[in-house]
Amino acid sequence: MNERVIFQSAVPLDNPYRCAGSxxxxxxxxxxxxxxxxxxxxxxxxxxxxxxxxxxxxxxxxxxxxxxxxxxxxxxxxxxxxxxxxxxxxxxxxxxxxxxxxxxxxxxxxxxxxxxxxxxxxxxxxxxxxxxxxxxxxxxxxxxxxxxxxxxxxxxxxxxxxxxxxxxxxxxxxxxxxxxxxxxxxxxxxxxxxxxxxxxxxxxxxxxxxxxxxxxxxxxxxxxxxxxxxxxxxxxxxxxxxxxxxxxxxxxxxxxxxxxxxxxxxxxxxxxxxxxxxxxxxxxxxxxxxxxxxxxxxxxxxxxxxxxxxxxxxGGTDAAEDREAISVVRRFLEAHGASRFELVQGDLETPDQTIDTRVINRAGFVRVRNGEREYIFLPEAWKEVCAGMDPGRVARVLVGRSFMLTGADGKPQTKQRLPGISKSARCYVVSADILADD
Ligand SMILES: Nc1ncnc2c1ncn2[C@@H]1O[C@H](COP(=O)(O)OP(=O)(O)OP(=O)(O)O)[C@@H](O)[C@H]1O
Ligand SMILES: [Mg+2]
Known part of the structure; x- marks a missing residue:
């Protein structure tokens, strides 16, 4: 019964559990x-x-x-x-x-x-x-x-x-x-x-x-x-x-x-x-x-x-994804807001806001309604904006903060008439307020 057992580990690591002092x-x-x-x-x-x-x-x-x-x-x-x-x-x-x-x-x-x-x-x-x-x-x-x-x-x-x-x-x-x-x-x-x-x-x-x-x-x-x-x-x-x-x-x-x-x-x-x-x-x-x-x-x-x-x-007690949802849309608009949106004519209330109509690599449309800019995205472009996040979730977060227009049913997608598309299309509409608000 007094057999002496020596443990030899296969792992050549130092044993850190030592004692010293008191x-x-x-x-x-x-x-x-x-x-x-x-x-x-x-x-x-x-x-x-x-x-x-x-x-x-x-x-x-x-x-x-x-x-x-x-x-x-x-x-x-x-x-x-x-x-x-x-x-x-x-x-x-x-x-x-x-x-x-x-x-x-x-x-x-x-x-x-x-x-x-x-x-x-x-x-x-x-x-x-x-x-x-x-x-x-x-x-x-x-x-x-x-x-x-x-x-x-x-x-x-x-x-x-x-x-x-x-x-x-x-x-x-x-x-x-x-x-x-x-x-x-x-x-x-x-x-x-x-x-x-x-x-x-x-x-x-x-x-x-x-x-x-x-x-x-x-x-x-x-x-x-x-x-x-x-x-x-x-x-x-x-x-x-x-x-x-x-x-x-x-x-x-x-x-x-x-x-x-x-x-x-x-x-x-x-x-x-x-x-x-x-x-x-x-x-x-x-x-x-x-x-x-x-x-x-x-x-x-x-x-x-x-x-x-x-x-x-x-930055607070919201879900991290919620804060990230806002920041991905903000980043996209900051980078591309001036270059990748086609102006929806007719609704421009402020005449001095001229927007270049030659849009390369279009991401969506922009219009001015009640003095506010709104960015309009078709569903496929919206996926690009969301950069790998769940597009539905990003939309719901924006709705929750009143940065996105909702349809009569309260859902994030709304029907819009867009240039070059004969029927109205389901779109995501984001208010430019998202760029201003913290
Ligand atoms: N709050 C402090 N104010 C001034 N000097 C400090 C402070 N904390 C540590 N030091 C000095 O820095 C030396 C290193 O401390 P410590 O290893 O804890 O730093 P550290 O924050 O891990 O730095 P590093 O990022 O460079 O590893 C200490 O021996 C002490 O001289
Ligand atoms: Mg250190």
Whole structure:
């Protein structure tokens, strides 16, 4: 029975789950000094959330800190990473500098714990979007074995923290094919502006340090001396009463969501709110376990500040596709409004508006009605305007904002008489107001 078993992994990766220093030193040097710093507190709270994903059956995903160089983004990741481990040159923090295949292995190694990926700028723009889905959905690519048989794909559940000078959307736009960021990708990697607005980068409270630079250096040094103990202390408490604790977290999450859900907000917002709620609840649980030296409500307050920053960053609580719908039509009219529309004669009320009638590559028609310009599109041209988005949805969004004329039935298509077409045709009519209104 005393057989000694040595596990030899096929994966030549370093084990990051090491311990150094002590929990008490970690609490004074890191835990106390992050107080009042919302981004750092969110990162730390999220650091404890990984083991709760499975018992709560909530989806994985990430928080991304975006901002200029030397604002403290990597420091935030290092602090959170010190919950789980460290050692080596970069401590617990990994990098985006990997292929999607490489990241599969790394994600699997961080299943149910915390994954920290620094410098999103380093991943290939063509892979960035897919990787966002892959990390959060928890499944690697299905591959065939040597004989063509299906091999089991790698699986994981992970909450990750990321940093970079640019957002996922900006990274993806670097690809020459310029694929649009899907709303689903933005929901999976929640983009938070690193600058907390206090003129000190990511920091808001310096705790007596001479400047943000000194505090950042202190945190880096502290995280390289003390790591690994917080997660062990947290997990010990968690398993003492697993079901009771999971119930407690669920209750905390619900409280956070109820408090912060804006009325009428889109489903994407509530999904992201759930991620913030999970981090907030994990932070509160860690403080109830006396692992984080904070007082009740601290983790909630920090998560709320960051959630508000996310809402401001995305431009409100509408669905991302709704905002994108307006912006694609706006972009099209800005680029082509003067050149690709044939004037519908007869309705021109303002005589000095002369429009060149030699239209090349016509996209639609333009007329002036009640002093307002209106752009008229036939259904096929409308698809071009929508640039890959669902044309019906774009039309409905515009109707909702009164930028599109509706028929008597309230539908977006209306019958119009157009030059060169003997019968009236079903068209989309967009008011030029769309160019003016925010
Ligand atoms: N908010 C800040 N204000 C001033 N200096 C800072 C701030 N944050 C970090 N620094 C300085 O920058 C150094 C690097 O910090 P950190 O690695 O966290 O930066 P970063 O935001 O990740 O930058 P980069 O985008 O270049 O990776 C720190 O050692 C510190 O000297
Ligand atoms: Mg950095």
């Amino acid at each position: 929990l008490a030193a970690w609490q004074t040097e890191i835990g106390e000094n992050v107080l009042g710093n919302s981004r750092l507190m969110l990162a730390l709270s999220a650091g404890f959330a990984g083991p709760l994903l499975q018992p709560l059956s909530v989806e994985g995903g990430g928080f991304h800190f975006r901002g200029g160089s030397s604002t403290g983004k990597t420091t935030a990741l290092q602090i959170a990473g010190s919950v789980w481990g460290g050692g080596g040159i970069n401590g617990y923090v990994g990098t985006w500098r990997a292929t999607s295949n490489g990241l599969e292995g790394i994600a699997a190694l961080h299943c149910d714990t915390l994954l920290c990926l620094d410098e999103i700028g380093q991943i290939d723009a063509r892979e960035a979007g897919q990787v966002a889905y892959m990390l959060s959905n928890g499944q690697g690519k299905a591959r065939a074995g040597r004989g063509g048989e299906a091999r089991k794909a790698a699986e994981w559940r992970v909450l990750f923290l990321s940093s970079g000078e640019i957002s996922l959307a900006q990274k993806m736009a670097e690809d020459s094919r310029n694929r649009r960021v899907m709303a689903g990708q933005e929901v999976r990697i929640v983009d938070i502006v690193a600058d907390a607005g206090a003129g000190m980068g990511i920091f808001e409270d310096l705790h007596g340090f001479t400047g943000p630079d000194a505090l950042a250096r202190h945190f880096k040094a502290a995280a390289s001396r003390n790591y690994g103990h917080p997660s062990i202390a947290f997990l010990k408490k968690l398993v003492e009463d697993q079901s009771g604790n999971v119930e407690r977290v669920a209750e905390l999450m619900k409280a956070f969501q109820e408090k912060n859900m804006a009325a009428g907000a889109d489903g994407q917002v509530s999904r992201v709110l759930a991620r913030f709620a999970l981090a907030a609840a994990a932070g509160e649980l860690a403080l109830e376990f006396n692992v984080l030296p904070w007082t009740s409500g601290d983790a909630f307050a920090a998560a709320k500040t960051c959630f508000d920053a996310w809402i401001v960053g995305r």
